Amino acid sequence: MSLRCAVITFPGSNCDRDMAVALEAVSGTPAIRVWHGDATLPERLDFIALPGGFSYGDYLRCGAIASRSPVMRAVIEAAGRGVPVLGVCNGFQVLTESGLLPGALMRNAGITFVCRNARLVVENDSSLFTSAYAKGQHVSIPVAHHDGNYFADDATLDRLEGDGRIAFRYAETINGSVRDIAGILNEKGNVLGMMPHPERAIDLAHGGTDGRALFESALNALASA
Amino acid sequence: MKIRVHVSLKNGVLDPQGRAIHHALEGLGFSGVNDVRAGRLFELDVDDSVSDDALDDMCRKLLANMVIENYRIEKVAA
Numbered sequence: 001m002s003l004r005c006a007v008i009t010f011p012g013s014n015c016d017r018d019m020a021v022a023l024e025a026v027s028g029t030p031a032i033r034v035w036h037g038d039a040t041l042p043e044r045l046d047f048i049a050l051p052g053g054f055s056y057g058d059y060l061r062c063g064a065i066a067s068r069s070p071v072m073r074a075v076i077e078a079a080g081r082g083v084p085v086l087g088v089c090n091g092f093q094v095l096t097e098s099g100l101l102p103g104a105l106m107r108n109a110g111i112t113f114v115c116r117n118a119r120l121v122v123e124n125d126s127s128l129f130t131s132a133y134a135k136g137q138h139v140s141i142p143v144a145h146h147d148g149n150y151f152a153d154d155a156t157l158d159r160l161e162g163d164g165r166i167a168f169r170y171a172e173t174i175n176g177s178v179r180d181i182a183g184i185l186n187e188k189g190n191v192l193g194m195m196p197h198p199e200r201a202i203d204l205a206h207g208g209t210d211g212r213a214l215f216e217s218a219l220n221a222l223a224s225a
Numbered sequence: 226m227k228i229r230v231h232v233s234l235k236n237g238v239l240d241p242q243g244r245a246i247h248h249a250l251e252g253l254g255f256s257g258v259n260d261v262r263a264g265r266l267f268e269l270d271v272d273d274s275v276s277d278d279a280l281d282d283m284c285r286k287l288l289a290n291m292v293i294e295n296y297r298i299e300k301v302a303a
């Protein structure tokens with residue numbers, strides 16, 4: 001069965017092609033490209049990806065304008081129906097701004113843009129997106145962001161921890177994120193937001209392939225469903 | 226009607242930008258500055274028919290991120 005994966009492009013997205021390449025590399029089927037101004041999504045989508053970049057030039061707040069674009073209403077509705085949604089970097093910011101994920105992503109604590117390989121610890125190995133990893137496993141995945149400093153109030157953080165909704169943590173301090181959070185899941189587990197870029201680590205030519213298991217987790221599960 | 230919306234970080238939310246500005250002020254030789262918090266000011270020109278509720282809604286839905294920010298609406302005499 002061929003999966004129908006969509007990549008949403010906002011004005012200023014710059015990792016949309018990388019995301020499409022990663023999805024095709026793992027699923028074997030070209031991803032459908034969707035423009036932010038579309039009010040509807042293609043039918044029968046199996047997977048939606050919100051890519052990295054600097055949508056709307058990061059005006060107002062990172063991801064704030066994109067999260068109010070027409071297509072996001074359709075993405076929110078699809079997520080509510082259980083369609084898996086992956087947001088990476090700016091895509092994570094769009095997910096928090098849209099309310100699909102709790103918390104907010106603020107300016108890095110060190111003020112500077114951080115662009116490097118980050119060592120992550122897999123915290124949840126039972127979600128749709130992380131089942132091909134092992135809990136406690138260390139992986140190396142690139143980060144490239146200025147606003148990846150995750151913040152949420154203590155009650156929200158405790159709930160995330162208690163429900164196993166922290167997917168990845170940084171193994172070292174990268175950006176000041178509270179409790180070293182690098183990626184979180186929504187309550188139902190079908191929405192994952194993360195600052196590191198798994199789509200930039202799926203081929204040996206990238207210098208690492210630790211991101212590939214994320215796509216394999218989700219797409220293999222969906223293909224066999 | 227001229228409206229000013231002041232958006233500021235909630236207490237307890239760390240403000241790396243405010244801290245950097247604070248350090249820069251100290252670097253310029255200004256003493257006695259205890260803390261700096263950076264915020265944002267929006268100036269809106271709206272019809273008189275726009276209700277207070279609608280202004281409130283604008284702040285909550287877009288101008289401020291209620292997870293980390295507070296807002297204050299100020300009506301400016303024309």
